[in-house]
Amino acid sequence: MSSGVRDEAAFDRKLIAPMVLGAILNPINSSMIAVALVPIGIAFGASPKATAWLVSGLYLATATGQPVMGRLVDRFGPRRLYFVGTALVGVAGVIGMVAPSLGVLVAARALLGLGTCAGYPAAMYLIRSESRRTGVDSPAGVLTTLSVSAQTVVVVGPTLGGLLINFGGWRSVFAVNVPLAVAALALGAIRLPRTEQSRQDGRRQPFDLLGIGLFAGMLTALMLFLMEPSVAHLWVLALAIAAGAGFALRELRFPEPFLDLRVFGGNPPLIATYVRTLLAQTIAYAVLYGFTQWLEAGRGLNASQAGLVLLPMSLVAIGVAALTGRRQEFRIKLLVGAAAQIVACCLMLLLGDGSPVWLPVLIAVVLGLPQGLNSLANQNAVYHQADPARIGASAGLLRTFTYLGAMVSSAASGAFFHRRADTAGLHHFAIFLIVVAVLLLIMVVADRSLSRVGSEPDESRSRDAED
Template sequence: MSRTRVTDAFDRRLIAPMMLGATLNPVNTSMIAVSLVPIGLAFGAPPSETAWLVSGLYLATAVGQPVVGRLIDVHGPRRLYLVGTALAGLAGVLGALAPSLWVLVIARVLLGFGTCAGYPAAMYLIRSEGTRTGQDSPASVLALLAMASQTVAVVGPTIAGVLVGLGGWRAVFAVNVPLAVACLVLGALRLPRHTAPGDGAARPRIDLLGIALFTVTLTTLLLFLMSPSAGHWYLVLVAVAAAAVFAVRELRTTNPFVDLRVLGGNPALVATYVRALLTFTIGYAFIYGFTQWLQETRGLTPTQAGLVMLPMFLTTVVVTALTGRHGAVRAKLVVGAVAQVVLVALFLVLGAGSGIWLLVLVAVVGGVGMGLGGLGNQNAVYHQSEPERTASSAGLLRTFSYLGAIVAAAATGGFFAHGADTPGLHRLAVFLLVVGGICLVVTLPDRSLARVGAAG
């Protein structure tokens, strides 16, 4: 009887490689936040150039996640996980030894591609374990994944502040080497070798043309969002044209990269993607905008700014741990959206002389919003997506999340055009209040959320 019980249980040996692999991408997205100023000083580069260290990884990740996710759906996660983490390790070496800013940008792009497999692979394995055991995977596993894939982004500035203080900005890149080695060892030892669906049966062909059109659409759109101006409107036209051709292609092909027919018939999933975009617009505007303001206006060092952000991470972990065992998502998403509106409202009372207690309060409220929003949207995608497209659906969730991050970066750059001062922070807050209001409008009337993850 004990042997049957073990066989029918979720394989806990998968948790370590799943969580560590899912950590690589988000921690790299946010660690750079407190490193931009010292990197700019080291290479004599203005903020307009160091911004590519942020945008390069976002672009690679937003394009790569759904592509790698689709490959995982078809071929299984093991090889893609191992190749990706190896590439992340090489990118860490390149960044640590980089002789110029643009070599650093290349390293960040490679990091973006190399860390694409971790999260889709984890979602795939959670789904496949449910199929193998004949029962839903524990909600606690999804909660752990939310911590690893989204919550850890919040602690990135704190980690980077310590690393910069100990070994300079190059340590922020070098830390990827031991992390990648750990992923390679755990992945090689614990990830199953045969997890692709329908072993022995003909596998669907990869829609290479659809992937190419998707890449052109997203790349041109993201390039415009990174530097929106009248002279760059041609990028929008290219994006619209490529999107139109992509839509026609995906509707006509037998095995599309993104099944628009299924997606069009699943408005709840589309709403979740939109909600993720809005949630992460506020979350990353907070991580980048607030952190820059702390250093340039409040006068904190990178290490001190990272420590101020630490309560946000701790709050996010606590919130995720307390609510993660409950599968229902509607309450999480509603409370998370309200918390983000409160967070942005607090921006309006901040000033150069604000006390540490107020900065910590802002961080705590931000942790509530990020924790509940990230966990709720992830669990919604897990339940709303087609089982055979779990990994690619998870990849699309990350794409929309990073679209939000890029909107946040563009907004932060626009409102901080003359420096991260208090008036700029207040203007950013007004913009984010609008974003938060839209998120509430998308969330509150959505009755389908009441059924997602509910018992029975």
Template sequence: MVLGSILNPINSSMIAVALVPIGVALHARPAQTAWLVTGLYLATATGQPIVGKLVDRYGPRRLYLAGSALVGLAGVIGLLAPTLGVLVVARVLLGLGTCAGFPAAMYLIRRTGAENPRGVLTTLSVAAQTTVVIGPSLGGLLIGVAGWRAIFAVNIPLAVACVILALVRLPAAPPAPAREPLDLLGIALFIGMLTALMLVTTSPWLLAVAVVLGAAFALRELRTSAPFLDLRVFGGNGPLIATYVRALLAQTAAYAYLYGFTQWLEAGRGLTATHAGLILLPMSLLAIGVSTLSGRREGFRAKLLIGAGGQLVVSLLMLLLNGDSPLWLPVLLSVLCSLPQGLNSLANQNAVYYQADPARIGASSGLLRTFSYLGAMVSSAATGVFFVGGADTAGLHDLAVFLTVVAALLLVMVVADRSLGRLGRDLEVGR
């Protein structure tokens, strides 16, 4: 479960240090190599709930094996790719192949009745955070030893390991009763809607396309007898919808801080990339510690309150930064940011485990990842707007005001959601 779940974050973070050498080798501009990042995000955001639905329908074994095989194929294509276009195809296949790991893990934890689900869920969260932290370092090491193609080739042995473990350990799905046909039209409308929404920053008219496709998707899902996403069930589960929105807000802040603040450290504060990375290091390491220590403890409300409150404090402190700020101030922000980074994602992931319909746990966990990636896209758009003239202090302050509003909304949502106080108790008593 851990190996399958970390394939996505490790591939998301390793590419950060490979964009420049790939651009040099394939004579591509930064705007073109950016599709190596966007392609994986698009494939993952749209593919997660679809693969999750298939996990609910056919069990984790088949989807996990198929996804692992796709990851291996992507590794081979990336190793041999002659052009940037082929490399983007490899990244899209990587995104689709890594969609199976997290929904399959959530399905197995829920269906097997784990005696300590919080411990297993914490392990998944910490493993993902750890791989995000070490991803750039691992990517740099691989590139230094064997060139940039090594960050694609490393997926081949990882995929082989996943296939072997799945064949040995994953249970075969029990015989299932006859099913109604899969809602292919609903899936197609969902893919179109989400793709248009995630690319709206490239062409504003895509927002209208997303709205039209979204309306058609909702109409289809409400009228068909076997919907891809039963909107009546999801729509009637207010706490689950609230968790998705919290995930979007939390990841908007997290990604904006990770990329926007980092850009300012280099362009606005004048630090080198190495020094900027060292300032972010306390956030990454402490976030892992926060997740590890808090993950096995009961309760959701307190974790989310501290996480949202910490993000609000960080956003307000960003308003104090300028080009002459002493280094201890950005270091302090990095330390404080470990609280939202370590608590928000973990609490929202665990909340979905308890809030989702057991029969839809795969699709529900996939949607959580989708909303998280939507948050990443919102943060990217915000950073582009506020840093349009460069990552200067004025742009950072505008970004800080935006993040303050996001953090305040997140805090209000946590305070208003009374269901968080009861979350998990009924399931634990039943077990």
């Protein structure tokens, strides 16, 4: 309908700062912890399998909390949920600063995950509402800003975390959440619009507490099995399957389900986007958690050095996202991203305890391509593929599948790094990731609908989804 310049001019730009700050709270906490896992394990005498719960605990909370927040944002509007979420982030930061044990630290991470759930669906809601207000369909510049900012903090996070640990110890990666939460609350109070009518509508609708419980139980049981898969633990997998079946029946019958499975109905391209997100993020988070742990425990680098090794990944990712963000070639972006992940994981097989530093740096450079392409392409695809009336829930589900990928990578990290993140474990981890990357490439090649994403107006997408 109009150019990217007119899109940005029509959009209320004072919304961008709170949107971006709220949306980056989760990725910055996801990435900074990567270089803190080894120091925390040393501090509490814990193995990589135990410290993996610092990752899994956050993502169990976010995988459940993200669709909840998406539904609440759709009902109540973004302002109130934004405040609640950022306040929880500040509280979790304080708990992490004083946590006396690994268990308390895991609880702080879970609370942190819950608190960071509101920012992204709130941002997507605001983008959609601004589109309705202005009559301008796809604010490509704003979507790119949102994605680039999230990608920037994800890839810069390990470097930032390493610097914080170097000067203030591992607790500083929790302490940084306090000023971030205060800044987000201040910006939200000043700039976020009020949505009174949405709150009134929300009071009349019951909330699906049973569905939330079944979903959380399913994910927890699945995570417990993935962390230590064996025949003796098949009963845990059976419990996950039973909870999943009960959850699906509940959501399809409940008038206002917490996770609206109708988002999937009649919309195969959207389902494919969610599955691609899971696969791509499994590899992305495996690099953050598994590869980074090997740099410290296997290659012998300290937290700050490990963060610096990953810095080229951030520079490449930022550049790629900035250069390609306004372009609609979703299929080409995802093809390049999947191919680059295959190459990077194959290069990991060449690593050893005495490998020259340039080799992991080269791997980081190659990984910058998918970091800059995959998330941006999948996020923009959801914006175009989702039913506009369910954009908050659809955006929340995108993050849920992102977190499921993080949970799979965390479980794999715990499985392949038994007592220590050594080179043998890294090689097995890399083979697993190559399989995942090949599956992702096959999905992209097979999905012809990607060539049409963004070429139809919102009304057509909505009618197609209903059909």
